[in-house]
Amino acid sequence: MDVLETLRLDGKTAVVTGAGRGLGKAMAKALAAAGAELVCAARTPAQIDETVQEIHAAGGRALAVRTDVTDSAQVNHLVDACIDAYGKIDIMVANAGGGEGSRGNWEFWEYPDEAFEDVLATNLKSNFYCNRAAARQMVARGAGGVIINVASGTALRGNRHFAYPTAKGGVISLTKSVATILGPHKIRANVIIPGFVLKGPPANEREAELAKRHGQMIPVRRLGEWWELGPLCVFLASDASQYVTGQSFIIDGGGLAGGLGPTGFVPRHTWEDC
Amino acid sequence: MGIDVEHFDLTGRNALVLSAETPAGQAIADAYAEAGARVMRLDTPSPGDVGGTVKHAATDVGGLQILASAPDRFLAKPVTAITPDEATEVFLANYAVQFYACQAAIEVMRQQGNGGTIVLVTHVLGERGLPNTSVYAAAHGAVHNLIRALAQEIAPAGISINGIALGWMEWMHDRLDRADEEANRALRFPIIKRAGLPEDVGPIAVWLAGTAVRYVTGQIFPVDGGLTQHL
Numbered sequence: 001m002d003v004l005e006t007l008r009l010d011g012k013t014a015v016v017t018g019a020g021r022g023l024g025k026a027m028a029k030a031l032a033a034a035g036a037e038l039v040c041a042a043r044t045p046a047q048i049d050e051t052v053q054e055i056h057a058a059g060g061r062a063l064a065v066r067t068d069v070t071d072s073a074q075v076n077h078l079v080d081a082c083i084d085a086y087g088k089i090d091i092m093v094a095n096a097g098g099g100e101g102s103r104g105n106w107e108f109w110e111y112p113d114e115a116f117e118d119v120l121a122t123n124l125k126s127n128f129y130c131n132r133a134a135a136r137q138m139v140a141r142g143a144g145g146v147i148i149n150v151a152s153g154t155a156l157r158g159n160r161h162f163a164y165p166t167a168k169g170g171v172i173s174l175t176k177s178v179a180t181i182l183g184p185h186k187i188r189a190n191v192i193i194p195g196f197v198l199k200g201p202p203a204n205e206r207e208a209e210l211a212k213r214h215g216q217m218i219p220v221r222r223l224g225e226w227w228e229l230g231p232l233c234v235f236l237a238s239d240a241s242q243y244v245t246g247q248s249f250i251i252d253g254g255g256l257a258g259g260l261g262p263t264g265f266v267p268r269h270t271w272e273d274c
Numbered sequence: 275m276g277i278d279v280e281h282f283d284l285t286g287r288n289a290l291v292l293s294a295e296t297p298a299g300q301a302i303a304d305a306y307a308e309a310g311a312r313v314m315r316l317d318t319p320s321p322g323d324v325g326g327t328v329k330h331a332a333t334d335v336g337g338l339q340i341l342a343s344a345p346d347r348f349l350a351k352p353v354t355a356i357t358p359d360e361a362t363e364v365f366l367a368n369y370a371v372q373f374y375a376c377q378a379a380i381e382v383m384r385q386q387g388n389g390g391t392i393v394l395v396t397h398v399l400g401e402r403g404l405p406n407t408s409v410y411a412a413a414h415g416a417v418h419n420l421i422r423a424l425a426q427e428i429a430p431a432g433i434s435i436n437g438i439a440l441g442w443m444e445w446m447h448d449r450l451d452r453a454d455e456e457a458n459r460a461l462r463f464p465i466i467k468r469a470g471l472p473e474d475v476g477p478i479a480v481w482l483a484g485t486a487v488r489y490v491t492g493q494i495f496p497v498d499g500g501l502t503q504h505l
Binding site: 157158159257258 | 402500503504
C-alpha cells in the first residue's frame with residue numbers, strides 16, 4: 001500500500017477533547033484534513049464552535065459537544081454523541097488538560113488537597129474517563145480503534161510546579177496499561193509528550209520576544225508551534241502506525257535529549273595525545 | 275532477614291578494581307578496602323591486554339568475587355573534526371576496555387562456580403547528548419547497553435552487573451571552561467548545586483557489591499546530584 005495512503009483517515013470518526021484552542025484545535029483540524037469526521041469537545045462553546053466552523057470551511061465534517069472532561073457522565077455523553085452522529089468512534093484524542101491550577105504559590109508542604117485534586121481531575125482522571133468511554137464502545141463494536149493521550153515533557157523531569165507533571169506522569173503510565181489491556185481488542189494506545197510548544201501565534205511583540213528567548217534553551221533554538229502536533233496525531237491515528245502501541249512520542253525540539261546543561265553549553269577539551 | 279551493616283561487609287572477598295588511577299576507580303578501591311575486601315588495584319591496561327591482566331590478577335589474589343572497572347577517556351570535539359584514530363581510541367578506552375574486562379571476569383567467575391558482582395562506572399552522557407560529545411556519549415551509551423545485555427546473559431551463573439553513571443564530577447573541571455558563562459550555568463544545573471566528589475562514588479559501589487543487592491542487576495544508577503531528573 002502506498003505509504004501516504006496509510007495516513008488517510010477517510011471513513012474514520014474521531015473525538016478530540018480540548019479542541020477549542022491550541023494543540024487540541026490543531027490536532028482536530030489535522031485529523032479532519034486527513035479525512036476523519038470530528039467531534040470537537042471543550043468547556044467553552046464559542047471556542048469549539050470556531051474549530052468546527054474552520055473544519056467546515058476546509059470542507060470537513062465536524063460537530064461541537066460542550067464537555068467538562070472532569071465529569072465522567074459528560075465524557076460518556078460525549079462518546080455517545082459521536083455514536084449518534086456517525087455510528088461509531090474510531091479515534092479518541094484525550095488532549096484536554098492544563099497546568100494553570102498547578103501554579104499556586106504554595107510551598108510543597110503547604111500545598112492544599114483541593115489544588116492537587118483539581119489538577120489530577122483535569123489532567124489524569126479526565127484521560128481515564130475518555131479512555132474508558134472510548135474503549136467501552138470500541139470493544140463492543142469489535143472493530144478496534146485508536147486512543148491518543150496527551151501528556152507533557154514536564155512529566156519526565158522534576159519540576160517546582162509538581163502537581164501537573166505528576167498527573168501527566170500518570171497519563172504516560174495509563175497509556176501503557178491501556179495499550180496492554182486493550183491490545184487483544186485491536187485497540188492501540190499511544191501518548192504524545194509535547195515539550196515547550198506555543199499554543200498559537202504570539203499575541204504581541206512582548207510574547208514574541210519571550211518565545212524567542214525561551215526558544216534559545218532548546219536544541220533546535222525555537223519553541224514548538226501548535227500545528228506541529230497535527231501531523232504526529234494523524235500518524236498515530238492512522239494505519240501508518242498500526243504496529244505501534246503503548247509508546248511515548250516526545251515532540252520537544254530535542255529538549256529532553258540534552259538537559260545536562262544549558263543549550264548553549266558545549267563541552268570543550270583540548271586533547272593533545274590524539 | 276534483617277537489614278544490617280553486614281550486608282555491606284566485603285570481608286573475605288577479592289575485588290579487582292580496574293582503572294584505579296582514575297578518581298572514581300581510586301574512590302571505589304578505597305571504599306572496597308574500607309569495607310573489608312582484599313583489593314587489587316590496576317591501572318587501565320591497553321584494550322588488547324585487558325583480558326590477560328584481569329585473569330592474571332584473579333589468579334594472583336586467589337579468585338575473584340568483585341570486578342569494578344572505571345576507565346574514562348573524554349573527548350569533546352565538533353563531530354566533523356574527529357579523526358578516525360580519535361573515534362577509535364575513545365571507543366576502545368571507554369567501551370572496549372569495559373567489555374574485555376567483563377569477558378575475562380565472567381570467565382573466571384563461571385569457573386569458580388559461585389557467582390560474582392560486576393560494577394562498571396560510566397557517565398550520564400550515555401543517556402543524554404550534548405554538543406561536541408558524540409563519540410564519548412555514544413561509547414558510554416554502549417556501556418549502558420552492555421550492562422543490560424550481560425545482565426540477562428550472566429544471571430544464570432549468579433553474576434550480577436550494574437552501572438554507576440557519573441554526572442559532573444569535580445575532577446572533570448577541565449571539561450568545563452570556567453570562563454564560559456554557559457559552563458558555569460551547567461554546574462548550577464544539578465539539583466544538588468555542586469560537582470560530584472570521589473566520596474560520592476565509593477559507597478554506592480560498596481552497596482552494589484554487598485549481599486543486600488542480590489535481586490538488583492542490569493541497572494544503571496546515576497550519581498549526578500539529580501542532574502538528569504530536573505527540568
